[in-house]
C-alpha cells in the first residue's frame with residue numbers, strides 16, 4: 365500500500381479503517397511505536413488491539429511482523445487487512461512450498477505491509493535468515509501472556525523471543541494481551557526483554573456483555589427459552605461439560621429447529637475444523653462445545669455464550685464469556701446451574717489427587733465461582749473485583765442489577781436442613797434428606813427408620829424445588845460438604861456446627877429466594893436480538909437485507925462475512941440509510957477502499973429497499 369509520508373495516524377484511522385476516533389490508549393500506543401519505543405498493552409477482548417500495531421506498521425518503513433500462536437486465525441486476519449487494501453500475508457505450516465516462496469519474494473521486494481507468523485516459524489533458521497535481509501517496521505507479539513509458564517496458555521517458543529531484542533535492538537516491539545495479572549505482566553517484560561517499555565493497561569470490563577446466572581434445574585428448557593426470547597437468529601456458543609452433553613445438546617437443538625454444530629476433542633480433526641470454519645463463515649449458527657473450543661476464536665459477532673454447567677473457576681468463566689460481543693455490540697453471558705452442578709464442582713475439587721497446597725488454591729477458586737453464582741449484588745462488580753479492579757457503581761447490565769433478587773432469612777430452614785443431615789447419619793444425598801424433611805412416604809426411609817426422626821416431616825412450609833435451592837446454597841456457602849467417597853453424600857462442616865449449637869447466637873443465614881419464571885419479565889425488558897434491539901422493525905428488515913447481501917459477497921470471495929463489514933456498520937447503514945458514496949463514508953467502519961469496493965452494492969440494496977418498502 366502506498367503510504368505518503370504526510371499520513372498521520374488519525375488520518376489513516378479515518379480513511380483506511382473508517383473510524384472517527386481512537387479508543388482507549390490506541391493513539392498513545394501508536395505514538396510510542398512510531399517513536400521507536402517498546403510497548404506492553406493490556407486491552408480487553410474487542411478493545412481494538414490490532415489497530416495499535418497495524419497503523420504504525422503501515423506508517424513506518426518496512427514490514428510489520430506479527431507473531432501469534434493462533435494459526436487458524438491468521439488467514440482471517442490477513443483477509444480482513446486485504447479487504448482494506450493492505451498488503452498482508454502469512455507464513456505458517458498451512459502453506460505449500462510455492463506459496464511460501466511467493467511470500468518470501470514479496471517480502472524481499474518490500475511488497476508486504478504486514479506479515480503474520482507463528483513463533484516456531486519465526487525461530488527457524490530459514491525465517492531468521494530471510495528477516496535479516498529485509499526491512500522490519502516493528503514486531504507485534506500477540507497473546508503475549510503465552511510467555512508465562514504459570515499460565516494455561518504457556519508456549520515455550522515465546523520464551524525464546526527475547527532474541528528479537530538481541531538481533532534487532534532498533535526495531536520497536538509491542539506485546540499485546542487481554543489477560544495478564546501483575547505477575548504475568550512482569551514476566552512478559554522480562555522474558556521478552558522489552559526495553560523501558562511503556563505500559564498501557566485498560567480496564568478488564570466488557571460493558572457490552574450482559575451477565576446472567578440462573579438457578580434452574582431445567583437446563584435445556586431454560587436454554588431454549590433464553591434462545592427464543594433473546595437470540596432467535598444469532599450466532600453463539602453453548603458450553604457443556606462433557607462430550608455426551610455436547611452431542612446430546614446439539615442434536616436436541618437441531619431437532620428443535622436451530623442449526624447447531626458439535627465440537628469436542630473426541631471428534632476427528634477434520635470434522636472439528638469444518639465445524640469451526642462454518643461457525644466463522646455462516647450467520648446464525650450455534651456452536652455446542654466443550655472447553656476444547658475457544659482459544660483464538662476471533663468471531664466478532666458471537667451474540668451469546670451460554671454455559672450449561674458451572675465453569676471450574678472465575679478465570680475460565682471470564683475467558684469463555686469473553687468470547688461474546690467482541691464487536692462491542694450488546695451480547696449475553698448466560699448460565700444455568702443447579703444443585704447437581706454445585707455438588708459436582710465441590711466433588712471435583714475434593715477428588716483431585718493434587719497436593720494439599722494446590723488443593724487449597726482450587727478450593728478458594730471453587731468458593732469464588734460459587735460465590736459469584738449465589739451473589740445477590742452486581743455480578744460485574746464482583747467479577748472485576750476478582751481481578752483486582754474496582755467498579756464504583758453497580759453496572760446496571762447484569763441480572764442482579766436489572767432484576768434484584770430477593771433474599772430471605774433462612775436461618776430456621778438451614779437449621780432444619782442441617783439437623784436432618786445430622787440425624788440421618790450424614791449418609792445420604794440431598795434428595796433423600798429433602799424427602800425426609802417433607803415427610804415423603806418412601807420405602808427406603810421407613811426401612812431406615814427415618815420416618816421416626818424428629819426431623820421427619822418438619823419442612824412442609826417449602827416445596828421440593830425450594831428445598832433444593834436451600835441445599836444448593838448451603839453447599840455453596842460451605843455449611844455442607846459433598847462427600848468425595850460416596851457420590852453426593854452430604855456431611856456437616858465446622859461452619860454448620862456454629863449454626864446448630866443451641867448455646868450460640870448464630871448469624872442469620874440470608875439466602876436468595878427462588879425466582880419464579882414469570883418474575884423474569886419484571887424490570888427492564890430485554891427482548892429480541894440483543895445486538896439489534898435498538899432498531900425499529902423497518903430498520904431491522906433493512907438490516908436483514910444488508911446482512912444477506914454481505915453473506916453473498918463473503919461467499920463469493922470465500923471470506924468470513926464480518927471482514928466485509930461488521931454488524932455495527934450494517935446497523936448504522938440500516939438506520940442512517942446513506943444515499944451517496946460521500947454519505948457512505950460517514951458510516952463507522954467504511955473507509956475509502958471499502959467504499960470503492962462495496963459502496964455501490966450496499967447503496968443499491970438500500971435504494972431498492974426504500975422504493976419497495
Ligand code: ADP
Nearest residue numbers: 383385386387408409410411412413414415930
Ligand atoms: P482485540 O484484538 O483487542 O480483541 P480488535 O483489534 O479485533 O480487538 O478490534 C475489535 C473491533 O473494534 C474491530 O472490529 C475493530 O475494527 C474495531 N475497532 C478498533 N479500533 C476502533 C476504533 N478506534 N473505533 C471504532 N472501532 C474500532
Ligand code: ZN
Nearest residue numbers: 742759762765
Ligand atoms: Zn450489575
